[in-house]
Amino acid sequence: MKKISLYITMFLAVCLLACTEDFNEDVAAPQSYPEESPQVINGFAIALDGGFTSPVVLKNLEENASIQAVKATATPEMTEGASVTFRLQLSDTESFTRIIDLPSQSENNAAVVDASDLNGAVKELFGKAPNPRAIHLRAYVYILDGTSASQLPDPVSLGTVTVTPIAPNIEQAYYLIGTPNDWEASNVSTLIAFNHSGNDVYEDSYFTLLVESPGDCYWKVVPQSIVTAVETGVAESVWIDGVLGTEIDSDASLEGKLDVKTTGAMKIADKGWAKITLNMMESTYTVEVIGEMKLQLYVAGAHQGWDPAAAPIVYSRNFDMKYDGYV
Structure with a gap:
């Protein structure tokens, strides 16, 4: 009987050891910030709310989505019907030398912000490139009681939030393919480069080209990444996904929308010189006919x-x- 008890005990011990294996060992946890203690001022405990407790990638949200930004986790005793409201400010430095007011809506002792407002504020602080930006956030706290409001004397600094703004992918260079280079797609040295100022393409998104049209001059736009793919042997010609055209083939409009999902070519109907301008922030083009x-x-x-x-x-x-x- 003692032997049987011993075997059962050993069996249970092995089972318990086996159950300690962590089957989630290789599963990555969702990215978030380490939880910080609320900032307490005059008895009000203020903290980041759910939308700002992890990096914000705005392209993953609806354009006018509401983002939970700041909340009061505790308040001193207030009169019945009184509530906490907020005024939010952003900066690119901890010292808040440069400040952008971030519109928000306060309700139930918490504030939410509109995704489009946040996108605009981050671009105003850092520029239009869609890179992750560490923004510094602070809040002015108000006690709203009926029609009167009183402000706490000092703003509450709430640390940093990483936000990636929305912007199109703008490449460093673009090229014309079409009638002027006989549609040569394999020898990329025949493509005609658009001119650019050399500044940050997100601050100057305009590319221009003067081209001499023989009449009925057809053209499309090739981004630098495709040219590089041909030069490095990744692609045999530029006819891969990413060439920019227009929805209507042979479109002789003097302005229009560029799109990688369309196969149509633009057309300069007149003979003589023409100036083509690309606005890659808006993915549009204009043609100015100069003439012969x-x-x-x-x-x-x-x-x-x-x-x-x-x-x-x-x-x-x-x-x-x-x-x-x-x-």
């Missing part, structure tokens, strides 16, 4: 003895029919 013109003129005359071989040249540098040079 010579970019340089020879100026013969008495000033140089009417010698054609010695005639000075004047240039039109801005495609505006105005020429300058020395004669």
